[in-house]
Amino acid sequence: MEETEWLAERFEQHRPRLRAVAYRMLGSMAEADDAVQDAWLRLGRSDADQIDNLGGWLTTVVARECLHMLRSRRRREEPRLPEPVAIVDGDLDPEQEALMADSVGLALLVVLDRLSPAERLAFVLHDMFELPFAEIAAIVGRTPAAARQLASRARRRVNGAELPSPDPDLVRRRQVVDAFYAASRGGDFDALVQILDPDVVWTSDFGTDGQRVVRGAPAVARQVRGANGGRLHPVLVNGVVGALVTVDGRPFAALVFTVAGDRIIAIDGLRDPERVRRFADAAGIPPPPVTSPAREGS
Known part of the structure; x- marks a missing residue:
């Protein structure tokens, strides 16, 4: 022993x-x-x-x-986004x-x-x-x-991939993403376009259903309407600003933002349920409370 x-x-x-x-x-x-x-x-x-x-x-x-x-x-899988930390x-x-x-x-x-x-x-x-x-x-x-x-x-x-260079100032990145959240919740299309880089790339990973890529500020701005009843939980993801989106307390999606200067140059989104659940567990965000079904006649 x-x-x-x-x-x-x-x-x-x-x-x-x-x-x-x-x-x-x-x-x-x-x-x-x-x-x-x-x-x-x-x-x-x-x-x-x-x-x-x-x-x-x-x-x-x-x-x-x-x-x-x-x-x-x-041999067996379609391409997918890496799983963030x-x-x-x-x-x-x-x-x-x-x-x-x-x-x-x-x-x-x-x-x-x-x-x-x-x-x-x-x-x-x-x-x-x-x-x-x-x-x-x-x-x-x-x-x-x-x-x-x-x-x-x-x-x-x-x-040769010309990887984006995130702003090293974490406070500035948070401010830009906070402005994005406010514009998204308010449905302010013009404000969203101003926060997004003209060449911004939005990538969504739906697990077995594959990826979807949207390019350009106007097109991405139309994609970022929050889910009804959604709540954002700020997290740090692989060293950059991100968020877990919950709906009715349940993990719904994970977002990762790459910020350069005063604009967002890339947004990566995870929607595969199992991967989002693991993301929420890793972030330490508790699951919703279990409610007992209502009894008949109560």
Whole structure:
């Protein structure tokens, strides 16, 4: 028992990095946690005394599991928005501040989703976590030179994507999004158009029903009417301002805003019920109270 506890303690020291690797690989914290849990199970079946570099061994196991999951996803799924990481907007504790500081924007995760599984693994492990190409080559089953080429191709695609640069001032971003909320609730079309960048992009993910993309301020302004009875809960999502939309107390949608200057340049929306529920759970927003059905004659 003592040996198991000792091993578990050592594993927990590596868990934050393993989750970070897996999330960047998969774009889903739920799937990332599955990959990390698989690494723990594999460790329990291995002779830990024979592992010289536990962190490297665990990273390799997680990376291989992520590669397998990416290949399976590519065969069976339609493209979808990555699953964001949410924290209730407000005073952050040190752990939450660290998570936000280390967060990856949804725009980058979308670009990573366009890479092949091997390209994504090479880019994430080398460019984000500084693993040498010799170790990456062993994971993807190629030579170090081929692994270097994978990362290079991925890097060119990421650099060529012209990812939006959010305003670093969180207070300013909140003010812009608050103005958006006010204009949306008031049905003020002209005010919405002024808050939105002329080339703003609105992306909605409906899960198995696919994505919908709307471009341009007038077209997006017509899409942002709030649901009847909807309530907005401010959250921080992958380091940027967002909101959970609830209707009658139940999670309805998640919104993520990218702000540059005084305008919104991108809005990403999640409407897939299961993913929105996980988003609400991660943000710490409680579910609606369960009400008992009324008795007949009462």
